[in-house]
Amino acid sequence: MSGLGRVVRSGVARRRVQTVVIGLATTMAVTSSVLGGSLLVASSAPFDDGFATQRGAHLSARFDAGKVTADQLKAPVSGVTASAGPFPVTSVTPSDDGPGDAPPLTVVGRAEPGGDPVDAVTVTEGEWADAPGELVVSADGPYAHSPTGSGVGRRLTLADGSTVTVVGVARSVSRTADGWVPPSWISAPEGYQVLYRFASAATTEQVDAARAAVTAAVPEGALSGSQSWLVLKQVADRSIAVFVPFLVAFGLLGLFMSLLVVGNVVAGAVGAGTRRIGILKALGFTPAQVVWAYMAQALIPAAVGTAIGVVAGNLLAIPVLAETEDVYGAVTLTVAPWVNVVVIAGALALVSVTAWVSALRAGRLRTVDAIAVGRTPRPGRGRWAARLTARLAVPRPVGLGLARPFARPARAAAMVAAVLFGATAVTFAVGLASSLNQLQIARNHNSADVKIEGFGRGGPGPGPGVRPAERDVDPVAVSAAISAQAGTRAHYRTSETEVTVSGVAGTTAVVSFTGDATWDGYQLVSGRWFAQPGEAVAPTTFLVATGTAVGDTVTLDDGDKSVTVRIVGDVFEMSNDGMVVLTDAATFTSGSDRSSHHIAVRPGTDVTSYIDGLNSALKPLGATARPGRDDQASDTIILINSLTATLTLMLVAVAAMGVLNALVLDTRERIRDLGVHKALGMTPRQTIAMVLASVVVIGVVGGAVGVPAGVALHEAVLPAMGESAGISLPPSVFAVHDPLSLLLLGVGGLLIAVVGALLPAGWAAKTSTATALRAE
Amino acid sequence: MTTPVIELRDVSRRYDDGPPALSDVSLTVREGEAVAILGPSGSGKSTLLNLIAGLDRPDTGTVTVAGVRVDGLGEAASARYRRARIGMVFQFFNLLDDLTVADNVVLPAQLAGMARGEASKRAAELLDQLGVARHARAYPGRLSGGERQRVAVARALMNRPALLLADEPTGALDTASGEDVSALLTELNADGQTLVVVTHDLALARSCTRRTIQLVDGRIAGDVVVEPTR
Incomplete structure (x- = not known):
């Protein structure tokens, strides 16, 4: 093993806590990213593919046959790049065993399924209807299947007593009809259907503008109804798309947390290892080698965390994707491989850049200065806080602890950020769960x-x-x-x-x-x-x-x-x-x-x-x-709640470990001061109180900022989830935070900080006074 | 004959598989005595000091200080023991840089739960007595080495300890400051303070103590009473 390799290996082994923290933070970020990214891709892929293959209709328009003629509908319309129709349309109400008791069908007369420039319908079973009395039903409709299996061969009786036979099942991604018959079969159409593709139809506004152009091209009131492809896309996507906003939120939180932890760990390692860096340089390590040594100490656990995160993300995606398989029939949705590649590359690149920026200082340190500098940080910062807390009516160890964050403001800020992200995640998760509960109540009206x-x-x-x-x-x-x-x-x-x-x-x-x-x-x-x-x-x-x-x-x-x-x-x-x-x-x-x-x-x-x-x-x-009151939670809500709980637990764990990591660095730096305190008579309990008190301000600030941030995130993500699902949410779904629960969530921030501080506090209490006093 | 403050009986201490740091050491220091522990590096001076201060435990033997069996104390009890009966002065002062001089001095009393007013008054008296009262609101970093060691002595005396332990108290000072601190320790002993000084500086030992114990390879090689050079 090369000298550099040995330095990296010893660095990773010596800083086990930091190694675990980086690994866990990266795992969390990558899991969320893989899950969110794959769902984002999977949510739109099947519809988009089908729509492209079938040359789907941007607008499916139905016109009143009493107000417009077929010839009038053939006139060119501005912005239309392709159109199909006009096709005659009528409504029929078929039945197996008598008229009047089955859902009505909108039936369109079309001579062939795939020959039109728009909406090339795919026959999935049987054949196309080309003779009177034959009907092709939509694969998405109720007649595609019979109690015995396929709907092909089924005979349906219509309201006028005539019968039709289902000869085929077809799928139109544009959902242009419930059934298709030969055009000649509809002798007196109720209306005409024209299917349009437009030059611009990517947004609701563009489709609305195109619809207005279509409306203007026909006599007033002739357009009796229309359906935008965006609505269909939303319906098709929503079973997965509803997951995307909150997963993106967790992905971003995880990513920020991960980068924060990596930056903090590497900067802390450089800060605490100044003397070691000096020795390495004195032995002949180049600045680039030193920077690489510290980067690698972060990259190794990050790579392991990334690998675990990719596996976890793919495994967690399975139940979510399975939710939607019904929507696309035989289509089996899987995580797109390129999503994994992008997330792996992105995570490692971001970790590398963050670690590189933090490790640059190690490369720049002058050897002579690095060797001369001891581990104890330069005093001077936060003395006002020490003076202030010395006068507080609290036990002295508590006062000493309270002043501590102000002596290392950058490190304290990193801890505040970790708690903040944790409190944000918890607040968001609690809000989301409460909202989904309200949603369930509103949905069940039970x-x-x-x-x-x-x-x-x-x-x-x-x-x-x-x-x-x-x-x-x-x-x-x-x-x-x-x-x-x-x-x-x-x-x-x-x-x-x-x-x-x-x-x-x-x-x-x-x-x-x-x-x-x-x-x-x-x-x-x-x-x-x-x-x-x-x-x-x-x-x-x-x-x-x-x-x-x-x-x-x-x-x-x-x-x-x-x-x-x-x-x-x-x-x-x-x-x-x-x-x-x-x-x-x-x-x-x-x-x-x-x-x-x-x-x-x-x-x-x-x-x-x-x-x-x-x-x-x-x-x-x-x-x-x-x-009554047989509340049945939907599978989607159960899944969202489960994912939220899992991701929140991971984020909170990472937040607490972020605090732990910073405090471990702090304790190592202050080991001599700790020895002095103990030599002067500070008991283990007082030592624990001092270390725990050092995170009180951090926990309170992190909680105080994190809770409103979590509420804001909730306010932003929930409507986005509703929008993804194509629903507007009632006010009760948003009004889930009351002052008491917010206060408790704020205390949660403090709890995260205290939990993160428990281990370092225990270590500080157990540290041998004699050893601490000898520390350089 | 005055009361024994320190009593070590057959004390041995060994770290890992190395040679014994202390081997069958028995020692008595009486109230009001000033004792210097002398010896070269690795002779066991620091180990002896740690055992007396309750910072370490012997493998065998007993350590009794001011009537307290120190060798069997747990972490919390030994901390309480130190704060009540021991004052410690270190070679590198070990003042807390982010606390003012006054806050450094008052700290042991605060850890012991002394009322704030009483503690402040006592600290002010000590700083005045040791000639550093004008630096009470200053930070240690602004003081000279000698002044810092005076502050450290004031802190050590804060809880009126039965025993003052000084570990190379002049080791980080220039000659003038070293003499100044030496004189201070002599004065304290003259006022009745029991004093144990660990040093390899024979001049310091002679100037402020009347008894020197020579340690060699963890054993007492000599225990002589000398007349201080005053």
Whole structure:
């Protein structure tokens, strides 16, 4: 082994604590980075690839056939680089066993799947429909599969009594239709579909501008609906994308922490090893060799930490990526190899640069000065603090400790930064967990003590766990039984059906309410709850997909009738992927609805007895009540909470080790002073008190700054997560910090500092006085 | 005959596998005595001082100082023992550079829990007595070597120790300052302070002590009472 190698090896071995700290900090930073980076890439890759391959439509526009002709739609539009259509469009409501009880389909007439310049639909099963009575269904729709497996070969009966046969399953990344038929099959189209690609469509503003150009090119009111590719991309990406903002936050925190620790360790090693550096130079080491020796002492543990972090990041990515595999069917998502390469190279490069900057001083030190300088730092700094604390009414060891940070302000600042990052991470994690809990409450709107659900008249089939006998329950009779039951405080009934909304692929769920439901945890992002017939509330996802806002109207079509409602509120609702409209039963009811009842009991009422009594009354009606509040956390939220807890623990550990590392350096530097204190009669307990007191100011400052920083991070990341998921979050999700919890989190900063100081304090207490007094 | 302050019985100490630092040393120092421990480097002087100060423990034998069995004390008890019964003066002063002279001197009393007013008064008296009162608010770095050692002596006397241990107290001083410190120690002993000085400076031993103990290879090679050269 070369001389330089021996110096590096002995440096790494002598500074075990620092080596472990660097390794752990790097592990944490790399784990977060690999996880965040791979999810960022994985979240957009499948959609982007599919969209490029299929020449996806930037805008899928539907026009009212009564207001515009097919020929008019062929006129060139400014900014359009390619278009397909116009294709005839109609809505059908098929059924296996009779009309009127299945979701309606938006069917487009297209002669061939891949020949158009836009939206080259991929046939995944069977063949394309080229004869009357043949239908190709969307791979993303409900008819792609039958109870026995493939949907191909399935015969569907339409409302007019005619039948169609599913001959193929196809996927359109642009989600331009629920089904495709030969154009000749649609003799009287309700509308026309034109698919556009634009020169500029990267942002919502650009797509909106292009949509405006399309609207201007046709008669007024002809454009009855449109769907931006950005909305589809967001829907496709969101199951992973929701993880990205908070992982990026943790990645950045970890990275800063890692660089802070590396810089501090190397600078500390140089500062504490001045004499050693002088000896090395006196023996003939060049300045470059000395710098390299100190850089390598950081790079070795950093490389090990990077390797562990890459493995951990890849392993942690598996469950997150698995969450989304359903979205892309057979596509299996994996961590992109280049992400690993970039993170490894980036982490090591940043560590190298930080270590190099910190080690430069070692190269610049004049040999003669380095040999002459002892380990004790030059006095002079922070004397005002020592004078001040000498007069404080606290035990002298505590006073001595309190003044200590001011003697080494740079080192104290590094410790404050470590605690700050730790406190920020904890505050952010606690806030995120509280917000997700609120989100869960808002999502479940699960305040009902008792529920009766899952039955309907003539529905397509019972829901999970619902007995067939419950299908013919009369919801009005059930409501009456509930009202008559002693102990009922409030109750409402919902019934759900599926409709189509013009211009939007797939179906939208309409939930109709009978009775006041506002007590059941529904939370509004903006606007108000519906108050009269004709009014409705809907979530942001629906508003964005339909290009509407609170105050606008939308038309809901269940195949039998069309109802126009005015959206009066943006409600937080995630069922049916956010494609849902909530309204009063007087506004929209359907003969094929599925009903459920939600009941709040009076305070003091025993829920079990209430359910027993109600079930006796419901038995003749064929319905069964069961306890409510069956909070089920979503897998995504459980996963986010688990990742947050893991990453926070790692960050806090690194923060505490950052304090530990700095204090170890400090204790080594002050070993002689420590010996003097002990020779003068300082007991081990007083020594521990002095060392712990030396981090009190650091912990308090770190906590005082870290907590607001964590709150700010929470305020920034949460909306970004909502945006990634395509949802607007209700105010309750943000209002999760109260003064007491903030105070406790601030104390958490102090706790991190004290935990980090415990080991050095113990070492200081155990140090032999005679040895300490002999130290140079 | 005055009361023994230091009693060592058959004390031995060996570090790792090396030769014994001290071997079967027995020694008594009585109240009011001034004793110099002399010997070349590696003779066991510092080991003896550490054992008396409770900074180290013997492998065998007993060490009793001012009625306290020091050899069996734990860390906390030996710290309390030092602060109550021992004053230490070091070759390189070992003043805390970030504390003022007054704060350095008052520190042992503060560690012992003495009331602030009482401690400050005692420190002021000592600084005045040792002729460095004008430097009370200065930092040690601004003082001469002799002045620093006077401050160190003041600190050592703060808790009225039964025994003053001085480890090469003039070793880092010029001749004039060394004589000054030597005179100070002599005065203190004349006032009744029991004094043990570890040194290899025969002149210092003769100037401020009346008894010299010669250590060679961890054994007492000589124990003689001499007349101080005053």
